Amino acid sequence: MSQKWSLTQQAETAALVAAESAGAVVSDESSLAGFLEIEALFSRVWLLPPGESAIPSELLRSISHAGCNVTAARDQAGRIIGAAAAIVTPQSSSMYSLIAGVAPGISDRGVGFALKQHQRAWGLARDLTEMTWTFDPLVSRNARFNLSKLGAHANEYVVDFYGPMQGEMNANDESDRLVAVWPLTSAEATACSEDRPIAVDRPSYSPSDVLQEGPDGNPVLVSANGALWCRVPTDIVALRAQNPEVAAEWRRRIRSIFTDVFASGQIARGVSRDGWYRIEPGGTE
Template identity: 60%
Template structure:
């Protein structure tokens, strides 16, 4: 357990980082519990993910229950007061971790830091309550999200779950299998603190030769490389678009990534970052 002075310092740092992230993204980030606002948040999730036969990703009545239980429903509003992003997380009893259920921003603000501001707000919320870890799942083929999670936030992943939700029939996932990586975000480590202060990890694919290539992907190009003491795994640049124009190739990428990640994790590797070009760094053992 942290000493009070150290805990207070971490809380201040987390809150300052969250406030700075919101300022840079030009949004106001707040916690919500009223039904009118929660209906808006449910509508935002529909706008981001689309709907399925089972309805909205998280309906307003469930958001109300989550908030009423003392868990986290966070919303981001533009300078004009327009809802542009939201995130939801729950806390388990007798657990020092919180679990992020969903987080999303509208496409037109995806590149201005709203998602980062939401996660930093959640981090500050958690640290203030004595929590030290946040976990969630994400699609390993969506390189943009992977880089955000593992490089910009400083989370890591060493667990691959096949078909986590079953077949996903919303508009974004387009009937793809729901394989997921489990992100683990330690909230108080030096690396996470540096990321929260706008100093993300530097992750660059080293130069490699043909001898370093271990396998090729569905597009015929190198997909698994072993160099510089790590494995490097490539995923598509835009799997969401690929699902629409070439679903067979998208399915092939799912099988390819599944095999690579499972083997890498079984041999003790951990996903520690993602390059801008979509290469995961799979570090051996406890290496950072």
């Protein structure tokens, strides 16, 4: 049995288990009706005003027609509850995730995890070994999902990646992004696919370990347990709505920290439940 076949089988099995655990049916989507449903779902997820779209159905159809990935998750009644799309990076063994989202109100069911495991299996079956995407470093829930639940890492920070963002969720904030790199064949990705996430507990530190304080006056960057630790707000979406000035100060502070630590050869590997990034020596991978 070849190593590639064995890993692909592992990924496919893990994807099926994840879908079953989420109570979902996850599969490739290729129908126009399905693309229209996905477009409508993403508009609800990102709280976009009428007439605006996170990704048009026409583009989803083109992505699918080009042989790239459009994944849909449906409940037992056939209703769309999550979706993701990824394109293949030319002349490489990497795929790039454009968008992924889950219907409001069911984020704790594991649908997002099932979508990503389906994409991992899809990529491995096509000799792809890596997936990349971007995410907002201030959204701690997504950060933990990407780095701890999936086993991705990050060592690149991009300022205002998309330009100013519209919609109620983004509240006209700047679109700074971390670049997630997910090695599909790594031991971490394999363990995470079998529901063995990377364990990251909030650091224990003394006052002398504090390197910077955040806009709330509490430690935001500390050196402890052989690593650097960077804290982000518990709920940046609510903070943007309640106090956009403070949210903007968080953006500037986290931008400065990540830009500096990545320039020094550090890498983010995991996030605690309460929003602490673990940053370790690692360099570019």
